[in-house]
Amino acid sequence: MSAVNDSRGTPHYFVPPPSRHPALAALGLFLVALGASQWVNEQAWGRYAVLAGLLVVFSVLFQWFGDAIRENETGQYSRRIDASFRWSMGWFIFSEVMFFAAFFAALFWTRAHAVPNLGSPDNQLLWPGFEGVWPSDKAGATGSPAGTVAPFETMGPWPIPTLNTALLLSSGLTITLAHHALLGDRRAACVRWMWLTVALGVTFLGFQGYEYLHAYRELNLKLSSGVYGSTFYMLTGFHGFHVLLGTLMLTVITGRLMKGHFSRTHHFGFEGVAWYWHFVDVVWLGLYLVVYWL
Incomplete structure (x- = not known):
């Protein structure tokens, strides 16, 4: 997320459009926390909930990073x-x-x-x-x-x-x-x-x-x-x-x-x-x- 030079066409302040990323990240973290709490209490399904949550979180990070990079490289920042x-x-x-x-x-x-x-x-x-x-x-x-x-x-x-x-x-x-x-x-x-x-x-x-x-x-x-x-x-x-x-x-x-x-x-x-x-x-x-x- 590096800044770019202020130039013609660069907005004074960038307001991103509505995004699904925060909600999906919250869902992934919830699955991780829920699964971990059940895993340590010897519930077999807990480990799968942790894995699912981590997959959601990493997927969101990959997409979110990509959006921020594209915004930067197209001169939005x-x-x-x-x-x-x-x-x-x-x-x-x-x-x-x-x-x-x-x-x-x-x-x-x-x-x-x-x-x-x-x-x-x-x-x-x-x-x-x-x-x-x-x-x-x-x-x-x-x-x-x-x-x-x-x-x-x-x-x-x-x-x-x-x-x-x-x-x-x-x-x-x-x-x-x-x-x-x-x-x-x-x-x-x-x-x-x-x-x-x-x-x-x-x-x-x-x-x-x-x-x-x-x-x-x-x-x-x-x-x-x-x-x-x-x-x-x-x-x-x-x-x-x-x-x-x-x-x-x-x-x-x-x-x-x-x-x-x-x-x-x-x-x-x-x-x-x-x-x-x-x-x-x-x-x-x-x-x-x-x-x-x-």
Whole structure:
């Protein structure tokens, strides 16, 4: 969604026609949420609802991106639209910051207040034998004095989380190099750096999938593994979902670069995705420290 130069024929402000995309996106997200809630409660149809919802969402994104690209390339976007895109992306990233801040705050509150309070003498009648220690990795401690949560092992920082940290930090460097190449009118170099960034994102997702498989099969670490399991998967899983979306956006931008879209002076579509990717990098650094080390 890069802006174009104000010129004759470019509207002062662009008002898009009525669109089906918001309604279909809402439907897809509803199916994902409904299916996920049923899937974790062992309803077989939940996984199919999640798959259907994801297909709807990705289909809407493909069509919506295409509409925005056509509007831009046909000269519908003026500098005023470019400014509105920048404000919109800024507020979107701010909302994402608040989203992850809520999860970090929940983890902090659990570890610093809820668990110690439940382990205090005042609460022994509520849960006899409860020990206010973190992490909750075994029956008889925070996990489950009554044995309702099966024993599990916690996830350490070696080796996959550390490798993933190196991958994301490297991807932040490669996308920055791609940006500088675009500013210097070196499109071929920009495309190469962008494909490398995409490859790093895909590799991150592959490692995270392997990490989850290892946690589930060998560590017995699941969403049902007490408060540790739920916070681990919520924080890292939502971040992985953001990496997936960021990788898709990077792929779209790279394809546009190969078609000759963007210039050294007008390329906010590229910049917006770069902002988002750097945000994903920063959030991971916080997760790496808080979830895997502390």
